[in-house]
Amino acid sequence: MASKEDILKKYRANVREKFDMPDLSDIKATTYPDPLLQFMNMTKSVGGNAIEVEKGRDINELIKELYPDAKEIASNLPEITIATRNPDEVGRARDLNGTDVGIIRGSFGVAENACVWIPQQMKEKAVCFISENLVILLDKKQIVNNMHEAYQRIEFNDYGYGTFISGPSKTADIAQVLVMGAQAARSATVLLIDE
């Protein structure tokens, strides 16, 4: 590929002074005495909801209570019985449009910014974004302090995609007025499960 070799050769020839990689092991990253509490507070501050679920509570019933008017519920999670659609089984991604509640699983949460790591675990990841309301199931013990810890921990599976989601989609592009619900989920609720 002509351009690749030309570009790399040119760049290499034009570098004047080189600099070493700094040591990153001495970064004094902020940690929290109660990461779960921080995670819950941050989730609220970014416009999301974080609900601690008592042990033994029926998740499906809880979700029905939270979204009593929901007609179309999309999930491929085995413990979800109320799903009307399955992102593993739809013909096309666009068939998930009109989903009132999408239910997905997060691997761990990040206290500093309410991010939840969500590796793709379904055929059509559109469910994470196309749903009007997003529900994320998260083991409440799986909270790290900050993104340094998070990036040490993230894993990818064969789907080759993962995202951190922090709260609902939002924009302030019109007159700097913050509006929840831009192009993806209009609400995001993290259900913190006591596993």
Added chain:
Amino acid sequence: MSTTHSKAAKQFLKNQQYAHWHDATFWAVRTKRDNMAYGLDEWEQLREKASAIKRHTITHLDEYLDQFATNAEKNGVEVHWAKDAKEFNEIVYGILKNHNVKKMVKSKSMLTEECEMNPYLEERGIEVVETDLGERIIQLKGQKPSHIVMPAIHLNHDDVGELFEEKGISNEKGNHDPTFLTYRARLSLRNEFLTADAGMTGANFGIASTGDIVVCTNEGNADMSTSCPKLHIAAIGLEKIIPNYECLAVFQRMLCRAGTGQPTTTYTSHFRKARPTAHHMHIVLVDNGRSEWIANPEHWEALKCIRCGSCMNTCPVYRRSGGYSYSYFIPGPIGINLGMLRDTQAHSGNVSACTLCLSCQTVCPVKVNLGDQIYQWRQQLDDFGTANPQKKLMCRGMSMVYGSSGLYNFGTGLAHWANFIPSPIMNCGLNPWAEGHKMMEFPKKPFHEMIKEVKSE
């Protein structure tokens, strides 16, 4: 003694109410950034690390680019290399044509703006739909972005409301409530995501050790653009590649805090390969001058920039002149520098837009020496042939006077006679100082005369 920027800025400031709102709006974003910075004890340490990581990476970039491309290809991603804007547009068009793409949705990419990709594709019959709300608004209005993160900031809710009514996006005339308008845009863009044949994203970062690209949005539009259409093309400038995830943590923590004063964007998405029901993923790496800029001894550090926008927000001149006062598509401190790297003839008119207050380089999360670089560009304007002739004459005059104590003492001795020059003459058009200032009173004696009297006491 004016420049392209100073003339445009003067026009901008004529609408005092608007100018005041513009300044207050961006100062508010600067304040939000401050709150984020003050909230992290490690903020200054992160800046230092981020700067050092970038200095290392961009001076070893050929190695990291090779590593990135190799890993991406191992993941089944097709990697293309564009030496310039023209080649970038041709590559993208080629991919789209091969897949019979009629409509492409895209998330924000200043790189595609740099390459003027949209008009290129549209001329060849491909509809391009911007999906970042701000970008979509200015696309519909036929305008350019006035800020790299908040491109439609110069429009108010009435401007947007009327635009949406005109374009059939809004169905309620006169309702200019931002929440309502955002919802109407959501419905319109939702339809675009569902019917597009391809989705293009930019990339905030490329990870060399894995071949992943990382895209950060608040709206979720990059993910919608890549979850529904069956083709994903990612455009990435060479300098966006970073070594690994340990480094990414540093930048991810700073990008949004610096740019919008939020602890994170809603979505930080990592793309390793296309989803199973889609076609291959394509990545286009773009040079377009970057391999030359690294050779520039005074300006190579501009390549550290992560496009957060915080330098614009803090710049007192940007806040009071707006993005359209700058001739380059990126405004503010980083825009002045990148514009000069791009084309010294076309963009020398921006170099006046700076008091050298150095606030920009004090907020920059990667410590680009923005103000110092603008000072350096000023030293070169004469060589480029773009120095202001009146300014040059004034400096030569000052040089002459300061170079001779005889002349200097003569001049300062006479200074107080200036107090007696009639106002209409003193304040005429030839005296630019008088435009904004009342002339100062010159004392009867300069210091070097007064001190002689004291010493002789």
Added chain:
Amino acid sequence: MKVGLFIPCYVDAVYPEVGMATWKLLKHLGLDVTYPEKQTCCGQPMANAGFEKQAIPLAEKFEEKFKDFDYVVAPSVSCTAFIKMNYSRLLNHECETAKRCMDVVEFLHDVVKVDRRLGTFPHKVSLHNSCHGVRELGLSSPSEEHVNKFNKIKDLLQLVDGIDVVEPERPDECCGFGGMFSVEETAVSAQMGKDKVERHIQTGAEYITGPDCSCLMHMAGVAKKQGLNIQFKHVVEILAAGL
């Protein structure tokens, strides 16, 4: 300790009283101060405009004139910063004289370490943190940075009898002078000046004070033109008031 007094061109020509106050104050503190004659300019105006080579003969003259002093003190943060940051590079050798140049606030705070009562000035003053002082000489903590807050100018002013020192909103936003900027970008410069003066006035202060006459000169000119009512004094004039 031999101190050489550097009086920049515009202080010499427009604000000689600031030079006199500096002289008086340093003498009052018992320092061995000399004012070498035939000074002109540090070269900053031409350099910021893009003609820094024109500062070279001025740098040579400065080095020649001040080379035998332990410190060169100037009542101007912009000139001091320019000399310290650029003279070695312009002269193409390590210029020790430039390194020993200090703004009078830095000098009094860090070298003389003044801690006794200075002048008398029973007024409310609003502190103008000139950019060169904040971000080049470290006179105060920049508002952009997460560092321990400090302000050397304020520390010195607190030694003045009866004074009440306040800071405006946006405490270290630029006043808009910027040297040539003020005559090249006249509209933005005047707007920045007006905005800054109004913020100072909002504190209820009677005076705006700062470590650099160029900022004060710019703001005073804008204030007079706009009919904004507030007075101006250089920090050193206040420190020396009534001495």
